[in-house]
Amino acid sequence: MSPRRVAIRNHSAEANLFARRTFIAFAVVVLVLLLLFANLYTLQVESFEKYQTRSNSNRIKLLPVAPNRGLIYDRNGVLLADNKPVYSLEVIAEDVGDIKTSIEQVSQLLNISADRQNKFFKSMKRKRRFKPVELHSRLSDQQVALFSVNQHKYPGIFVNARLKRYYPFSDLTTHNLGYVARINRKDANKLEQAGKAENYAATYGIGKLGIEKYYEDMLHGTIGHQEVEVNNQGRVIRTLNYTPPVPGKDLTLTLDIELQMIAKRALSGKRGAIVAMDPRTGGILAMYSNPSYDGNLFVHGISTKNYKKLLESKDLPLINRSVQSGYPPASTVKPFLALTGLEENVITPTTEVNDPGWYQLNGLPNKYRDWLPWGHGKVNLTKAIEQSCNIYFYDLAFKLGITKISDMMEKFGFGDYTGLDIHEENKGIMPSVAWKRARYNKSWYTGETLSVGIGQSFWTVTPLQLTQALTTLVNRGERKIPHLLKAKSELIIESSGNAYHQITPIEYEPRAPLKLRNEKNWDTVLNAMHNTVQKFGATAHKPFKGSTYDASGKTGSAQVARRKQGEKYDAKSTSENKRDNAMFIAFAPFEKPEIVIAVAIENVAKGGGATNAAPVARQIMDQYFGDRVITSQLSKIKAKSPTVIAKTSQEAD
The missing domain is CATH 3.90.1310.10 (Penicillin-binding protein 2a (Domain 2))
Known part of the structure; x- marks a missing residue:
């Protein structure tokens, strides 16, 4: 058996190998540490704001x-x-x-x-x-x-x-x-x-x-x-x-809630609207449309049943009749037409027209009737307004022509938005030759001009427009923008901790005034409106009899449905939605007006503006001037039906 051979280890080589491996491992550790510190520096220093924001967005919520x-x-x-x-x-x-x-x-x-x-x-x-x-x-x-x-x-x-x-x-x-x-x-x-x-x-x-x-x-x-x-x-x-x-x-x-209450009571059981305004500022004192609805129903979400009831109601409570309904203005616009005739030198205050009860254009068979079947006889401008003589204004409209009429009426604001500070407003219709051509692609006829002369035909207005036009008239051309906002206030907190409300009144710039060639024409028309209320026998005298303030006004009865030539109107035999509307405009006091009013009542069962609309305006003015119809008990909102103040056997407008 041969002896076993034993390998001798090279300790020097092993030591060198170990040293190299140790160095490489150390280098790797150092490199990793450098990378780690570099990454920590990037996260903690260079990107600190970025990651802090992201962290806070997870931790902090607004x-x-x-x-x-x-x-x-x-x-x-x-x-x-x-x-x-x-x-x-x-x-x-x-x-x-x-x-x-x-x-x-x-x-x-x-x-x-x-x-x-x-x-x-x-x-x-x-x-x-x-x-x-x-x-x-x-x-x-x-x-x-x-x-x-x-x-x-x-x-x-x-x-x-x-x-x-x-x-x-x-x-x-x-x-x-x-x-x-x-x-x-x-x-x-x-x-x-x-x-x-x-x-x-x-x-x-x-x-x-x-x-x-x-x-x-x-x-x-x-x-x-x-x-x-x-x-x-x-x-x-x-x-x-x-x-x-x-x-x-x-x-x-600018609203007065007590006047609103009176308006609601006066319109109880009727469809219509009332607008009362301060002509000195344009502030709306009262603006009520009947029937109305409770806005609280919509705050929490109105039920389908209640909303359907409002939508399907024949009385249309969702419509704001003060600014959205288009009413024929009827005889309430006769003072404005009279002013137009005076300005255009078509008539003078003493110009007379014979009223036999009808008016007829040469060569045409149609007769345009007066409200008084036997007529008013000889009438001048003042009497024509006092008695609301249709024949006088048929003749005046024929002499003026539709272009001169529409041009002047547009200056009073008819056919345009009033500028009231709510979005829901109808601008009405002020007809003209161009308007009819654009709307119907038809020519304008002279007979239509006659109807415009008594506030009928295509002419429609809102009660607010009537109020605005009357404001311009009583201000002798100074035009105001109707508005509801009087002032705003905000809570101011001082550095000391004291708090108070800062009230800022709202100022409204008037529009460019309406200038006349003859300033006396304002007085002629306004005096006639004064006589309409104050003169015994005039159309609006009875409703204001005994009032303690000096009122002026003009009545109107608007025909809603067409009638055949010579057909006599009988409210009892006419379906409700085709009955006449009652209209009235008024202002007081006469010398320095503080309030102007427009009233529109739809489809009245009997009478016209003098019997139905004028007593409503009387109630508003009584409240305003101190002849109180109600007291300040604001909890009593529900109103009773208005009493009939005046009855006439023969109804004028």
Whole structure:
């Protein structure tokens, strides 16, 4: 057996190999550490702000806080639009033990319907368990009290309160104020396009009509924010910062709520509208359309049944007749036509026309009738206005022609928007040759000019337009812009912590005045309107008999349906929707007018403007000048039917 050979280890080579491996490992460790420190430097130094922002966005949330909507008052400080707390019942699922049993018991206690319970459970599935879910949206005071007594039995269920719009006078102010309702998709798109969506992040409602819509930017205010820290589940841990919202501005209107009450009572049981305005400023004192509706129905979301009822009503309560209905003005425009005739030198104050009871154009068989079958005999301009003589104005219209008539009437604002600060307005129709050609592609006929001479044919106006035109007349050409907003106020908080309301009156620039060649023509027409009320036997004398103020006015009866030549009108045998409308315009006092009024009453059963519309204007003026028809008990909103002040055996206009 040969001896075994033993290999001798090279310790030097092994040491060198170990040294090399150690160096490489050390180099790798150093390189990795350098990369790690470089990455830490990038994260902690160079990208600090970026990653801090991202971290904070996960940790810190900005919750929007809705501002309180501005309040609306009448001219005397009576609250017309309030923010009223509405109570809802809400549930945090994770704080409730047996949620099904608890909901059933609470629903039985508060008489909550099965439908609401089903909606709650569906909503609960879409939300996190620590988020509140609404079970009932509008608790009554009785329900709130009942639950408060038993709340200790139901942990995780609580009453929450939020402010909602409330209109204490309900239908009395709806057509002027409009209403606030839930923001829909159309509203959201408009806010997005206008760059205002962020300011409505926590807001559920927006102005839909009237003042609420027109002054939405003023009333809404500016959104606030609550900065909170949340965990990885989105649960709020603590509040870091709070930026309070800026409440909307409070608005004071020119409206007088007591005059509104009188207007409602005077129109009780009738379809029509009343507009009363201060001719010195253009401020609307009263503007009421009957029938109306309760804007509070829309604040919380009107039911399909109630909305269908409003839509299908033959009385059209959704229409604001003061500014949206087109009424033939009838004889109320005769003073304006008389002024046109004087200005164009077609007539003088002493020009006489013989009135046999009819008017006929040469060569034509048609006869245009006066309201008095046997006529008024010889009449001059003043008597024609006092007695509302149609024949005089047929003749005047024929001499003027439609072009001169329409040109002057447009200067009084007919056929155009008044500029009132609500969006819902109809500009009416002031017919002309060009208008008929554009509308019907037909020629203008002389017979149509005669009808325009007594405020008929295609001519339509709104009661507000009549009020605006009368304001220009009594101001002898000075034109005012009708408006509802009188002043705005906002809450000012000083650095010292003191707070006060800064009230800013709104100033309105008058439009370019209407100049006449002969300023005496104003007096001629206005004196005739004064006689119409003050002179015994004139058309508007009886309704204002015994008044303590010096009123002036003009009556009118507007034919609604066509009648055959020679056909006698009988209201009793005529269907209601084809009966005549009663119209009236008035102002007082005569020397320095403080109030102008236009009244329109639809489809009257008997009589015309003197019997139906003039007594309504009388009630408004009685209230304004102190012959009080009602007191200041604002809680008594519901009104009784007006008493008939005057009856005439023979009705003129």
